[in-house]
Amino acid sequence: MDDCIFCKIIRGEIPSTKVYEDDYMLIFKDIEPKAKNHFLCIPKSHFKLLSEMDECQSEMLLKCLKKIPELKKELGLENGYRLVINQGEDAGQSVFHLHIHILSGQKMGWTPA
Numbered sequence: 460m461d462d463c464i465f466c467k468i469i470r471g472e473i474p475s476t477k478v479y480e481d482d483y484m485l486i487f488k489d490i491e492p493k494a495k496n497h498f499l500c501i502p503k504s505h506f507k508l509l510s511e512m513d514e515c516q517s518e519m520l521l522k523c524l525k526k527i528p529e530l531k532k533e534l535g536l537e538n539g540y541r542l543v544i545n546q547g548e549d550a551g552q553s554v555f556h557l558h559i560h561i562l563s564g565q566k567m568g569w570t571p572a
């Protein structure tokens with residue numbers, strides 16, 4: 460997608476601090492960290508919402524979910540972590556390329572509102 464920020468990051472047109480990359484996904488530091496460690500994992504195929512995901516994209520998302528715990532040290536997951544996928548306006552989704560927030564490195568509360 461030409462004007463998608465995360466597609467631009469995948470293509471290297473916008474710089475990012477990469478932690479992991481393979482044919483299916485990119486994991487990089489979030490530019491506005493909400494925890495001591497805050498990374499984003501994005502599938503390389505562009506889709507906005509879980510509800511729009513096709514079969515191939517769902518396999519890619521599963522690869523993302525399996526890869527994250529393998530990167531325990533790189534992502535600072537030793538003491539636990541939180542994964543968040545914001546979906547739509549109420550959740551505050553601001554970038555419409557599906558992404559998994561990976562939060563770690565500190566104790567976290569639960570404040571949805």
Ligand code: DGP
Pocket residue numbers: 464473475476487488489490491499544545551552553554555
């Ligand atoms: P969300 O609100 O769930 O759509 O999260 C979007 C996240 O993307 C937000 O935490 C900030 C991050 N972000 C937006 N633009 C950039 C960027 O250009 N670089 C990086 N590294 N992160 C970005």
